[in-house]
Amino acid sequence: MLIALAAVPILIAVAVKLSSRPATPGRGPLFLDRITQNGLFVAVTALVVCVPLFLPLTIGVVAGDTIAGEANLGTLRYLLLAPAGRIRLLLVKYAGTIAFCCAATATVAASGALAGVVLFPVGPVTLLSGDTVSVGESALRTMLIAAYITVSLMGLGAIGLLISTFTDAPVGAMAATIVLSVTSQVLDNLPQLDWLHPWLFSHHWLGFADLLRQPIAWTSFGENALLQSAYIAVCGAAAYAKFLNKDVLS
Amino acid sequence: MTDLGARESHTGGMYSLAIETHGLVKRFGHRPAVDGIDLAVPRGSVFGFLGPNGSGKTTTIRLLLGLATANSGDISVLGKEMPRSLASVLPDVGTMVEGPGFYPFLTGAGNLMRLDSADRHAPSSTRRQRVHDALERVGLGHASGKKVRAYSLGMKQRLGLANAMLRPRELLVLDEPTNGLDPQGTREVRALVRSLAAGGTTVFVSSHLLAEVGQMCTHAGIMSAGRLVAQGPLDELRSSGESHVLIHTPDVGKAAGVLSRLGLVPGDATGTGIPGNEASGRDGTLTGTGLNGMAPEAIVAALVTGGVRVRGFTVENASLEERFVSLTGEGFDVAG
Numbered sequence: 299m300l301i302a303l304a305a306v307p308i309l310i311a312v313a314v315k316l317s318s319r320p321a322t323p324g325r326g327p328l329f330l331d332r333i334t335q336n337g338l339f340v341a342v343t344a345l346v347v348c349v350p351l352f353l354p355l356t357i358g359v360v361a362g363d364t365i366a367g368e369a370n371l372g373t374l375r376y377l378l379l380a381p382a383g384r385i386r387l388l389l390v391k392y393a394g395t396i397a398f399c400c401a402a403t404a405t406v407a408a409s410g411a412l413a414g415v416v417l418f419p420v421g422p423v424t425l426l427s428g429d430t431v432s433v434g435e436s437a438l439r440t441m442l443i444a445a446y447i448t449v450s451l452m453g454l455g456a457i458g459l460l461i462s463t464f465t466d467a468p469v470g471a472m473a474a475t476i477v478l479s480v481t482s483q484v485l486d487n488l489p490q491l492d493w494l495h496p497w498l499f500s501h502h503w504l505g506f507a508d509l510l511r512q513p514i515a516w517t518s519f520g521e522n523a524l525l526q527s528a529y530i531a532v533c534g535a536a537a538y539a540k541f542l543n544k545d546v547l548s
Numbered sequence: 549m550t551d552l553g554a555r556e557s558h559t560g561g562m563y564s565l566a567i568e569t570h571g572l573v574k575r576f577g578h579r580p581a582v583d584g585i586d587l588a589v590p591r592g593s594v595f596g597f598l599g600p601n602g603s604g605k606t607t608t609i610r611l612l613l614g615l616a617t618a619n620s621g622d623i624s625v626l627g628k629e630m631p632r633s634l635a636s637v638l639p640d641v642g643t644m645v646e647g648p649g650f651y652p653f654l655t656g657a658g659n660l661m662r663l664d665s666a667d668r669h670a671p672s673s674t675r676r677q678r679v680h681d682a683l684e685r686v687g688l689g690h691a692s693g694k695k696v697r698a699y700s701l702g703m704k705q706r707l708g709l710a711n712a713m714l715r716p717r718e719l720l721v722l723d724e725p726t727n728g729l730d731p732q733g734t735r736e737v738r739a740l741v742r743s744l745a746a747g748g749t750t751v752f753v754s755s756h757l758l759a760e761v762g763q764m765c766t767h768a769g770i771m772s773a774g775r776l777v778a779q780g781p782l783d784e785l786r787s788s789g790e791s792h793v794l795i796h797t798p799d800v801g802k803a804a805g806v807l808s809r810l811g812l813v814p815g816d817a818t819g820t821g822i823p824g825n826e827a828s829g830r831d832g833t834l835t836g837t838g839l840n841g842m843a844p845e846a847i848v849a850a851l852v853t854g855g856v857r858v859r860g861f862t863v864e865n866a867s868l869e870e871r872f873v874s875l876t877g878e879g880f881d882v883a884g
Contacts, residue, residue: 371649371650371651371652372646372647372648372649372650373649373650373651373663374649375615375645375646375649376643376645376649376663376711377663377666378614378615379613379615379638379641379643379645380638380663380664380666380667380670381634381635381638381639381666381667382666382667382668383635383668386668387666543617545610545615545616545617546610546615546616547610547615547616
């Protein structure tokens with residue numbers, strides 16, 4: 299899955315490089331038109347492209363598999379009899395999911411940066427606020443965006459973990475997690491439901507533009523982190539309650 | 549139910565029963581899978597947990613090991629109350645529950661390493677050595693580096709046994725350990741169980757194979773439709789089964805009459821119906837069941853007084869199989 303994720307930015311970079319027409323500003327994914335001027339934008343563009351579907355897809359697969367996958371293999375009962383301890387197992391599984399969130403975004407960012415440096419000129423970057431920052435500073439900003447997206451995905455990871463405690467079929471848990479992530483984004487686009495929007499876990503997913511201003515506006519980062527930790531707390535508590543009382547019959 | 553004397557001798561700190569349950573009930577929906585069982589597995593015994601498919605054996609084992617929660621009843625394992633002491637008891641219990649479960653993408657040794665490292669208290673310094681020893685012990689030494697995906701069912705079963713023996717255990721709980729094993733494998737498992745028992749380990753082994761239990765167990769319990777219908781030392785179980793008499797005589801009809809008067813149930817041992825053999829003068833064989841503790845010599849005396857020419861008379865104890873069938877019913881249907 300990490301390889302597939304790494305392929306996305308490379309695909310973007312190669313496609314932009316090969317097309318002779320310069321991309322029309324304002325069309326296509328965010329920052330796409332800037333890539334030809336500065337390779338550093340490949341990583342940011344790739345992250346933007348991956349956030350709505352690609353990254354949630356991989357997180358859904360990993361998080362949905364946590365408990366249900368073990369149950370399906372029949373290894374869950376042996377882990378519990380080892381004894382691994384139910385709380386400990388749940389914590390380790392969630393830690394694994396978070397590790398994957400980090401690895402996934404880092405992979406996209408790193409592969410994007412590499413493709414950008416190889417295929418396009420690299421220079422100081424003009425931010426959304428009009429200021430120009432050095433290459434090193436912009437690399438730092440890219441890492442910040444990757445961190446922002448990692449945090450964004452943690453809530454989804456907790457949802458996947460919770461769903462995974464309910465079933466012995468990993469595919470079902472994966473699909474349910476991914477469907478939820480898409481549903482949340484669809485609801486977030488319906489203006490009639492604007493009262494609901496601040497509560498949707500995907501509401502701040504694309505809100506990392508503030509990190510490209512000078513000085514950095516941390517409000518969206520903070521709001522996102524708060525929302526995600528609320529999801530982690532609620533889903534984590536529910537997963538704990540469910541898993542602690544679960545009859546392991548697989 | 550045959551009760552064990554050991555329960556009365558239960559002492560404070562040291563336990564005499566490795567597994568003890570009182571009124572254990574587990575329901576799935578409204579249907580009770582385990583319906584009020586009182587298990588008593590003496591320490592140091594090899595306890596055969598018998599029962600037809602669907603009689604609640606595996607569910608009971610899940611309850612004992614804290615994989616599932618009982619609706620009511622008490623459990624104590626190794627003298628400690630379960631599931632409260634789960635974390636301190638389980639490291640001393642080696643288990644194999646409902647077949648092996650392993651990661652197909654890891655090697656045999658890799659699987660054991662992973663499961664062992666899941667136990668916080670397992671010393672990691674001896675891990676490699678312990679995994680190696682356990683694999684050697686079940687005859688998987690040469691296949692330890694192979695991916696489990698390529699293992700046969702019997703090899704997975706052996707790997708499951710190796711997992712149960714990763715550490716010195718006080719209690720082994722083995723659910724159908726010889727499933728899928730070849731005859732040599734079955735023999736090895738029996739030998740393994742005996743050697744472990746000789747070392748002081750209590751072994752609780754579930755099975756639907758009577759011969760297997762007869763060959764390696766000292767005690768047995770018999771489950772039927774969620775209830776424990778009998779338990780105790782194997783010899784006691786065998787002898788408490790209904791014994792019957794076999795009578796060789798030419799006067800089959802007359803003998804049947806005498807047996808009926810004595811309150812026994814006469815039957816035909818040859819399975820051809822009771823023939824009137826008096827005329828031909830040839831011997832027939834008659835069985836009599838329902839002795840109810842009547843002395844065999846009294847039966848012989850009554851037969852002779854009744855003018856039956858008794859040419860042979862045997863008292864036969866019930867085999868474990870007869871006992872099993874009489875307790876669990878003849879039917880082949882899985883208990884719903």
